[in-house]
Every structure is written in C-alpha cells, then in structure tokens.
Amino acid sequence: MRARFLGKDPTSQVDNSPTLFATDRTDRVTYIAQGWKVTDPQVLTDVGPVPDHETLIEIPEDVLKFYARRYLEQEGER
16 A cells, blocks of 8 residues: 655644545545544543554644545546
8 A cells, every 4th residue: 555645734843744645545545644643531531432453633624625625636537
C-alpha cells in the first residue's frame, strides 16, 4: 500500500501538523490521517472503549477539506 499526500493544516507549524493522505488500496477507498492523539478524559469517556489496535486522533476541519476536494475531483471524472 502507498500513501499520497493530499494536504496539511495550513495554520500548523512545520513538522507538526495534521495531515491527510489517500491510499492506493484496490479493495476499498481509504485515507490515513495524521493528527493529535486524543487524551482528553471527557472525550475518551464520551467515545467509549477503543480497541488496542486503534487510536483516536483529532484533526482540524480545514484538513478534511482536502478529502472533499479529492472527492469532488473524482466525481467530476465520472
């Protein structure tokens, strides 16, 4: 599997930013998000148990716009 950079939080510092990547999986469309690990006790309580092989991350809405842009580009190609 390969990961292709889509974009990062434009207001973040260099080497410390939430980032979104698209993968080239052929069995399904997936994304990899780099973000801040969620450690807030209230959020963890609200979400509930998270399996050991998963984690929660927080990413800014601006980063999700890169997903929307890619989605709209792909829809335009159809």
